[in-house]
Amino acid sequence: MTKENTPSAELLTHTVFERHAARTTHRWSFIRLGLWASLAVLVMLILVGAWSYRQTNQMMLESQERTGKAIAAGLTSAVEEDLIVKNYAQLEVRLMQVMAGAQISAALVADASGKVLSEVQRDPRTSEVSVVFNDGSIRNPVAQPTTSRTDDVLNIFYPVGGVVPIGWVKLRVATTPDDALLGGIHQQLLLLLSLGAITMLMVVGFSLWRTYSRVQTAQMLIEELNDSLHSAAFYDALTQLPNRHLLADRLKQALAMAARSNKHLAVCYLDLDGFKQVNDQYGHDTGDALLIEVCQRMLKAVRQHDTVARVGGDEFVLLISDLESIHACELILSRLLGDLARPFHVNGHNLQVGASIGVAMHLQHGSDPATLIRMADKAMYSAKCAGKNRYCFF
Numbered sequence: 001m002t003k004e005n006t007p008s009a010e011l012l013t014h015t016v017f018e019r020h021a022a023r024t025t026h027r028w029s030f031i032r033l034g035l036w037a038s039l040a041v042l043v044m045l046i047l048v049g050a051w052s053y054r055q056t057n058q059m060m061l062e063s064q065e066r067t068g069k070a071i072a073a074g075l076t077s078a079v080e081e082d083l084i085v086k087n088y089a090q091l092e093v094r095l096m097q098v099m100a101g102a103q104i105s106a107a108l109v110a111d112a113s114g115k116v117l118s119e120v121q122r123d124p125r126t127s128e129v130s131v132v133f134n135d136g137s138i139r140n141p142v143a144q145p146t147t148s149r150t151d152d153v154l155n156i157f158y159p160v161g162g163v164v165p166i167g168w169v170k171l172r173v174a175t176t177p178d179d180a181l182l183g184g185i186h187q188q189l190l191l192l193l194s195l196g197a198i199t200m201l202m203v204v205g206f207s208l209w210r211t212y213s214r215v216q217t218a219q220m221l222i223e224e225l226n227d228s229l230h231s232a233a234f235y236d237a238l239t240q241l242p243n244r245h246l247l248a249d250r251l252k253q254a255l256a257m258a259a260r261s262n263k264h265l266a267v268c269y270l271d272l273d274g275f276k277q278v279n280d281q282y283g284h285d286t287g288d289a290l291l292i293e294v295c296q297r298m299l300k301a302v303r304q305h306d307t308v309a310r311v312g313g314d315e316f317v318l319l320i321s322d323l324e325s326i327h328a329c330e331l332i333l334s335r336l337l338g339d340l341a342r343p344f345h346v347n348g349h350n351l352q353v354g355a356s357i358g359v360a361m362h363l364q365h366g367s368d369p370a371t372l373i374r375m376a377d378k379a380m381y382s383a384k385c386a387g388k389n390r391y392c393f394f
């Protein structure tokens with residue numbers, strides 16, 4: 001190396017060192033910038049996660065409250081008729097249907113004085129539902145739906161009836177932090193604290209997707225539960241026939257249609273003959289099975305657009321519409337009586353029942369629903385007095 005080249009070599013070495021130092025400085029600058037950016041994103045995600053957790057928790061509580069109120073409202077409609085006719089045995093069936101929702105931990109029905117008529121509870125360890133024999137009373141709230149919270153439990157009181165309640169419904173809805181949705185969010189927050197900025201963003205996206213999926217699933221479950229409550233409110237639990245509430249609506253529609261078409265509408269009140277003896281001799285299980293068979297025969301005897309509703313233990317109301325004449329109604333009723341007169345084979349027994357039917361025609365007896373049913377009921381008693389197993393017009 002010549003003397004002239006030595007400065008150039010020193011300059012080159014210094015230049016390389018400076019460039020390396022500059023690159024190192026820039027690298028640390030980018031690292032610090034990346035660390036600060038990651039920290040900022042981490043803090044932002046923690047804040048967003050905490051806010052999302054709080055909001056989701058609040059939404060879950062509000063959703064459970066709405067669900068609980070919807071269940072309570074459906075239950076009050078379902079038990080109202082049972083309280084009116086004092087069919088207390090049916091209350092247990094209604095409560096068992098409500099307990100199909102896993103979030104309901106207890107349910108009871110009390111009369112107007114607050115005396116508990118029926119109560120069911122869910123074991124928190126085994127999730128088994130059992131009947132509780134409670135002869136106590138509850139403190140009646142005001143005659144408006146009320147809710148209260150005790151720790152992680154939501155208590156809902158609903159009055160049954162109109163302005164003057166005829167009873168009370170109480171539900172206990174669990175709101176524990178072990179809920180699947182809240183547990184999933186807990187796991188997501190732990191991941192957000194341990195992962196880097198890019199990974200955390202991916203987790204947030206996955207969290208939103210999973211939360212949305214679970215909300216959709218929860219909405220589907222709520223809709224299914226609402227459908228089951230609608231069925232309990234408007235259909236008889238044993239026979240799946242329309243009950244009094246749905247009958248009232250069907251009768252209004254049938255009267256409106258008959259007024260437009262100027263055709264006959266027959267309101268028939270049917271009471272089974274000999275059913276009490278079957279219940280007394282063979283028990284309620286056989287009696288219930290017989291009622292199901294009777295309903296199937298009645299549905300086959302009438303036409304598809306006619307209505308068969310159960311309004312009592314062995315009492316039914318038939319709406320036979322779109323009749324050209326009274327003779328057409330007589331043909332249907334004769335066929336129905338003949339079908340019911342044939343023996344029933346139920347639980348290894350040959351059972352024989354009949355039917356007494358009272359009939360009121362809307363063209364002759366007016367268009368007031370309550371009046372038509374009352375006339376048909378009176379005509380049914382006339383059929384019984386005349387020897388049973390027959391129909392009688394009012």
